[in-house]
Amino acid sequence: MSGTVKKGWDRQQMADRIAREFEDGWIVNLGVGIPTLCSNTDIGDREVIYHAENGVIGYGPVLPVGQEDLHLVNAGGQNVSLRPGAAIVHHADSFGIIRAGRIDVTVMGAYEVSCRGDFANWKVAGAKGGSIGGAMDLAACAKRVFIILEHTQRNGAPRLVQDCALPVTARGVVKLVATNLGLFEPVGEGFRARELAPGVSFEAAQAATGCPLFPA
Amino acid sequence: MARRSKIVQGFAEAVADIPDGAVIAFGGFAGPGTPYNLTKALLAQGAKDLTCIANTTGGAHQPRMPDLGMLVENRQVRKVVCSFTAANRPTDVLPFTKYYEAGEVEAELVPQGTLAERLRAAGTGIPAFYTPAAVGTQLAEGRETRVINGREYLLEYAMPVDVALIRAWRADEAGNLQFRLAQRNFCPLMAMAARLTIVEVEEDFLPVGALDPDHIHTPGIFVHRMVKIPPAPEGLWTVRRVERAR
Numbered sequence: 001m002s003g004t005v006k007k008g009w010d011r012q013q014m015a016d017r018i019a020r021e022f023e024d025g026w027i028v029n030l031g032v033g034i035p036t037l038c039s040n041t042d043i044g045d046r047e048v049i050y051h052a053e054n055g056v057i058g059y060g061p062v063l064p065v066g067q068e069d070l071h072l073v074n075a076g077g078q079n080v081s082l083r084p085g086a087a088i089v090h091h092a093d094s095f096g097i098i099r100a101g102r103i104d105v106t107v108m109g110a111y112e113v114s115c116r117g118d119f120a121n122w123k124v125a126g127a128k129g130g131s132i133g134g135a136m137d138l139a140a141c142a143k144r145v146f147i148i149l150e151h152t153q154r155n156g157a158p159r160l161v162q163d164c165a166l167p168v169t170a171r172g173v174v175k176l177v178a179t180n181l182g183l184f185e186p187v188g189e190g191f192r193a194r195e196l197a198p199g200v201s202f203e204a205a206q207a208a209t210g211c212p213l214f215p216a
Numbered sequence: 217m218a219r220r221s222k223i224v225q226g227f228a229e230a231v232a233d234i235p236d237g238a239v240i241a242f243g244g245f246a247g248p249g250t251p252y253n254l255t256k257a258l259l260a261q262g263a264k265d266l267t268c269i270a271n272t273t274g275g276a277h278q279p280r281m282p283d284l285g286m287l288v289e290n291r292q293v294r295k296v297v298c299s300f301t302a303a304n305r306p307t308d309v310l311p312f313t314k315y316y317e318a319g320e321v322e323a324e325l326v327p328q329g330t331l332a333e334r335l336r337a338a339g340t341g342i343p344a345f346y347t348p349a350a351v352g353t354q355l356a357e358g359r360e361t362r363v364i365n366g367r368e369y370l371l372e373y374a375m376p377v378d379v380a381l382i383r384a385w386r387a388d389e390a391g392n393l394q395f396r397l398a399q400r401n402f403c404p405l406m407a408m409a410a411r412l413t414i415v416e417v418e419e420d421f422l423p424v425g426a427l428d429p430d431h432i433h434t435p436g437i438f439v440h441r442m443v444k445i446p447p448a449p450e451g452l453w454t455v456r457r458v459e460r461a462r
Contacts, residue, residue, distance in 0.1 A: 032304055053328060054245040054401045070247070070454045071385070071397040077246030082397075090433075091245070091402045092336040095329030099347065123354075128317050129273075129301030129310075130325050137329030137349040171352040 008180040008197030014148050016041045017195070018107055018178045021146070022048050026104035027097075029053070029138055032076040034148045035107035050074075051103060053134040055094035058086030075134065098134065099141045106142040108135060110149050112164045115211045117174040117186040119147055120166035132169075139170035151179035151208050158210030160184060160191055181205045190214055222391045223421060224441045227257035230414050234263045234379055237294075241335065241410060242270040242284065243382035243403035249395065251381040252452040253416045253445055255282035258292075258381070265294045269335075269377060271328065271402065272300040273312035281452060285311035293321050297375070299328035325355065330372050332405055337374035339408025339438075344373045380410035383445075384434070387415065388422040391436030400433060407438040414441045 009017065011034050019041035022028060026048045030036050039050060039061065050059050052075040059074055060081040068079030089097075097103065110121040119139070123130040139145055149159050160177065177184045182196040182205060190212030193205055206213040224230045231254060234240070240258075244250025259282055266287065273296050274285025287293050289311055296312070301323045303310050315321045326334070327349040337345055346369035350356050360371040382403040385396035393415060395403055407413040421444060445451040 052398075054248075054398050056398055069397065071399050073246045073248060073398050075246070088397055088400060090400045090404045091328075091332035092405050095332050098329055099349070123302070124306045127302055127306070129313060129323065131300045131302045131304050132325060132327050132355075133271075133299050133304070134328040136327035136353065136355070137347075140348040140351060167354040169353065 008182065008200045009178070010180070012037050012040065013197070014178045014180060017183055018146050018148055018176070019043055021176065022046060022105065024048075027051050027102055029098070029103050029106040029142065031106070031108035031135070033109045035109060036074075036076055036078070038107055051094070051097065053091070053094055053098075055089040055091055056080070056082075056086070057089065057097075058083045095134070095137055098137050101141055101143060103138065103142040105144040105146055106138040107146045107148060108138070110147045110159070110169075111166055112159050112161055113147050113149065113174050113177050113186065114161055114164050115186045115190045116188060117172040118164050118168045119145070119170065119174050120164040120168050122169050123167045125166060130167075135169050139173050144175045145170070145173045146176045146178070147174055148178045151181040151205075156208075158208060161210035181208060184213075187214065192216065221389065222436070222440060222442050223389060224443050227253050227416070227443050228260065230254065230441045230443050231257045231261050231381075234258065234261065236263050237265045238263060238378045239267040239376075240269070240379045240381060241377040241402070241406040242268060243380065243401065243406050245271050245398065245401035247454060248397065248399040249383050249401045249403050250281070250283070251383045251416050252281045253443070254381040254414055255287070256452060259286055259290055262290075262292065264292050266292050267295045267297065268293050269297045269331070269375065269406075271298060271331070273298050273310055273323070276303050276308040276310050288312050288315050288321050295322040295324065297324045297326060297331070299326055299331050301325050327355070332402060334372055334375035335377070335402065335405040335409040338376040339405060342374055344371055346370065347372055375409065377406065377410045378412065380406035380413040382406055382413065383416045384418070386419045386422060386427070387417045387439070387442055388424050388427050388436070390424045391415075391439030391442060392427050392432045393434040393436075393439060394427065394431065395433050404434045407434045410438075412441075413439050415439055415443070416445050417442050418445055420444065
């Protein structure tokens with residue numbers, strides 16, 4: 001676990017790699033931060049519908065200052081646009097959509113992901129409060145949970161671990177993880193390295209990971 | 217029988233009788249639907265020992281608008297029920313946090329969908345429900361769960377409220393409301409969950425019959441008082457959110 005590995009994909013490239021997994025017709029919920037960048041990715045002629053927790057179904061790109069509609073935000077509070085065919089529902093219906101399993105993928109940030117598919121993203125060590133938002137509903141109910149995070153903490157400690165040290169958001173739900181070092185799948189005993197970012201060796205990725213890493 | 221007008225001339229008058237100890241729900245999500253003017257009036261009114269339900273405990277950034285954080289700073293709040301009791305970014309410190317960590321205010325942290333559904337349940341005569349959200353987490357520790365069709369669910373109770381403070385786009389004089397775009401969020405649920413619903417309205421009031429019954433989001437039977445938001449600077453409108461580089 002020596003030293004921070006600062007190479008590989010940048011924030012947009014991590015988001016791009018995740019977005020390329022989206023399939024035509026998917027309903028997609030993007031969390032605040034890096035996951036939002038997935039909506040910038042060109043995924044060709046595949047069409048996905050972006051759902052936001054506040055009941056905005058079918059939003060489009062963030063609008064530049066001066067062109068925003070101040071009545072319209074996504075879950076991150078960004079002033080987005082609407083795509084043709086968009087619809088608005090209230091919060092209970094929006095989470096009805098989530099709990100009923102209609103979200104094909106939720107993409108979230110996290111502090112830690114375990115090789116059993118647990119993840120932690122609502123409470124930091126030592127804090128009394130927490131920031132759950134819609135993460136627990138989404139994590140428990142979306143068809144797939146994809147996580148984007150830096151592979152290591154600033155001090156080099158791994159974020160892909162055997163067991164989450166922080167309180168978990170949900171257990172056993174993570175299907176895919178993109179980090180600056182590559183694309184990884186939790187497989188129980190460790191993570192499978194599905195793809196490594198350019199310039200990242202398997203050995204470097206293993207050294208930065210807190211549990212066994214298996215080749216693709 | 218003559219229809220009693222629900223239109224109140226000022227925000228102060230609209231919130232004047234909210235008692236100490238009231239349970240108050242505040243509409244709004246990241247701006248739209250937030251009752252800034254009614255909250256400002258509640259700050260001046262001074263009711264204490266309040267239980268406040270909202271998505272967040274208030275913003276961390278300038279320019280600050282009247283919110284739960286200000287009510288906490290004003291020592292009016294006993295407890296908050298929110299889906300965020302910390303900022304989304306761990307580096308942001310909320311005004312609320314200092315009071316929470318000092319034990320001067322209590323907090324109940326609730327997943328956002330559970331928060332919405334507890335309000336919906338209260339407004340629709342459902343005392344409790346089971347949800348998969350938060351199963352297996354710290355929030356579920358020591359609480360009642362049940363396996364239904366092979367899956368574990370957590371029992372959650374309805375959350376009736378005394379007063380809902382919300383913001384709407386248009387209203388007729390009978391209190392029928394329309395919200396615009398993301399303004400809707402929790403507002404219709406809170407109106408149904410409350411015994412007293414007070415609304416700040418953006419557009420001029422419309423005469424009864426001017427709104428198409430098919431296009432009403434919250435029927436007037438759930439609305440008790442309404443105040444038209446005056447032009448700025450007297451009325452608080454919307455903050456333009458500035459994209460911050462991370």
